[in-house]
Amino acid sequence: MNQQAKRIALVEMGGSHDECLYAQIRYLKAEGHFVSLICNSSLKSNVDYFDGLDEIRFIELRPGLKQWIDLWIIRKILIRGKFDCIIFNTAQGNVLKNLLLLPKPKNAERFGVLHNLRKLQNSHSQKVITRNLKAYFV
Numbered sequence: 231m232n233q234q235a236k237r238i239a240l241v242e243m244g245g246s247h248d249e250c251l252y253a254q255i256r257y258l259k260a261e262g263h264f265v266s267l268i269c270n271s272s273l274k275s276n277v278d279y280f281d282g283l284d285e286i287r288f289i290e291l292r293p294g295l296k297q298w299i300d301l302w303i304i305r306k307i308l309i310r311g312k313f314d315c316i317i318f319n320t321a322q323g324n325v326l327k328n329l330l331l332l333p334k335p336k337n338a339e340r341f342g343v344l345h346n347l348r349k350l351q352n353s354h355s356q357k358v359i360t361r362n363l364k365a366y367f368v
Contacts, residue, residue: 235262236314239338242269243291243304243329244320247345248276251319255280268307291325301329309335318342321366327355330362343367 238258242251251267258265259282266285269277274288287307291300308316313335318326321342334340342359344366349356360366 235264237264237266237312238315238317239266239268239308239311239313240317240319241304241308242267242273242319243289243325244323245270245272247320247343248273250343251277252280254317254319255282259283266311266313268304297325298328301325301332304329305332305335308338313338316340317367318363320345321359321363322346322349322353322356324355327358330359334362339364341365341367 240251240254240258242248248269251269255265255267264284265282266287267277267280267283268287268289271288271290277286280286289300289304289307291297314337316335316338318340320326321344326342340363342363344350347368350360
């Protein structure tokens with residue numbers, strides 16, 4: 231058991247890669263951490279059965295300008311949750327890049343799971359994301 235339990239937000243804004251979430255939740259909970267899952271509402275039926283979560287929030291990410299409102303809501307959840315650590319389960323794409331362009335929660339370490347290593351080679355969005363993360367899990 232971890233001597234210093236942390237508040238951890240596990241974030242999945244896309245509509246996929248939910249197969250990676252449960253193992254992360256089980257590992258983090260086994261270490262004694264508080265785990266909050268923040269995910270796209272399209273994944274609700276896939277993650278409803280996850281046990282052990284301390285908190286779960288579903289967010290609808292709408293297209294166009296309304297997406298900025300949704301990203302602002304996610305940002306507010308991350309700030310108000312006073313998380314020590316934020317893990318982005320899909321650390322690629324314009325949606326995450328846009329979230330990371332907004333003012334970030336202070337004192338929260340940010341990590342990401344990278345599902346496609348080729349993104350590191352020549353993606354401008356990925357460069358923005360990389361600058362805003364402490365490290366990747368691959």
